[in-house]
Amino acid sequence: MPMLRVEALTRRFGGLVAVGNVALDLHVGEVHAVIGTNGAGKSTLINMLSGEIAASSGRIHFDGQDITGWSQPRRALAGVGRSYQRTTIFPEFTVHENCRLAAQAAHAKPWALWQASAACERSNAAAHAALEAAGLADEALRIAGTMSHGGKRQLEVAMCLATSPRVLLLDEPLAGMGAEETDRMLSLLQRLKASHAVLLVEHDMDAVFRIADRITVMVNGSVIATGEPGYIRTHPEVLTAYLGDHEAAH
Numbered sequence: 001m002p003m004l005r006v007e008a009l010t011r012r013f014g015g016l017v018a019v020g021n022v023a024l025d026l027h028v029g030e031v032h033a034v035i036g037t038n039g040a041g042k043s044t045l046i047n048m049l050s051g052e053i054a055a056s057s058g059r060i061h062f063d064g065q066d067i068t069g070w071s072q073p074r075r076a077l078a079g080v081g082r083s084y085q086r087t088t089i090f091p092e093f094t095v096h097e098n099c100r101l102a103a104q105a106a107h108a109k110p111w112a113l114w115q116a117s118a119a120c121e122r123s124n125a126a127a128h129a130a131l132e133a134a135g136l137a138d139e140a141l142r143i144a145g146t147m148s149h150g151g152k153r154q155l156e157v158a159m160c161l162a163t164s165p166r167v168l169l170l171d172e173p174l175a176g177m178g179a180e181e182t183d184r185m186l187s188l189l190q191r192l193k194a195s196h197a198v199l200l201v202e203h204d205m206d207a208v209f210r211i212a213d214r215i216t217v218m219v220n221g222s223v224i225a226t227g228e229p230g231y232i233r234t235h236p237e238v239l240t241a242y243l244g245d246h247e248a249a250h
């Protein structure tokens, strides 16, 4: 039983089909990478899964429940966590404070004022656990803005973990990273997949083929292939799509 199941998911912007009829399963224990040329629909797909934009048609099931009509906060509370392409940290706060705020935002109950201190303790504990899991416990008191680019991206994953997700939707977590930072992030994902279903949208093909258990390839909003890395690497239509893109760039 997949943790997240996507059926015939479609998003139109006027006459443009940004995502058309996409099916996808995410399982705990797997990193499922979604790759594709620029404008293929990867961000639109991730935005529909996290609830930031509505689907035009199709269904999304999370842990056996139909969440297609759920708001983004409701999905986050249920365990659908995501990281963003853009940096979302507060640079003047410490690493720990960033994680605590993420945990608080995910579980905020503004009407339950008398729970404030207990909620704060819970958020602190969630932040601590997330920093441990992300390998950032030693950096907890550091001002977030002083971290390296790779460290900030790692903190964003930690902030996502602080919301206690079961699904991690990661939008280009390796963008702008050097080789060492990439290695660190990939070993983090390797550890996290044991207890999470991970969707990875990523342009770094070497990294994708190192980490992914399953790869889905999108072109112009449609899935053209899905399977294990060995299958994708030799898939004729995938090779043609990428070769075409490569040629267009030169």
Ligand SMILES: Nc1ncnc2c1ncn2[C@@H]1O[C@H](COP(=O)(O)OP(=O)(O)OP(=O)(O)O)[C@@H](O)[C@H]1O
Residues within 6 Å of the ligand: 013, 016, 018, 036, 037, 038, 039, 040, 041, 042, 043, 044, 045
């Ligand atoms: N809000 C919007 N309004 C209109 N068109 C949009 C909107 N968002 C995305 N699109 C279009 O939908 C298509 C898919 O875009 P999307 O950003 O999902 O692709 P992508 O695969 O994430 O691309 P990239 O790899 O460059 O980030 C593109 O043609 C894009 O111009």
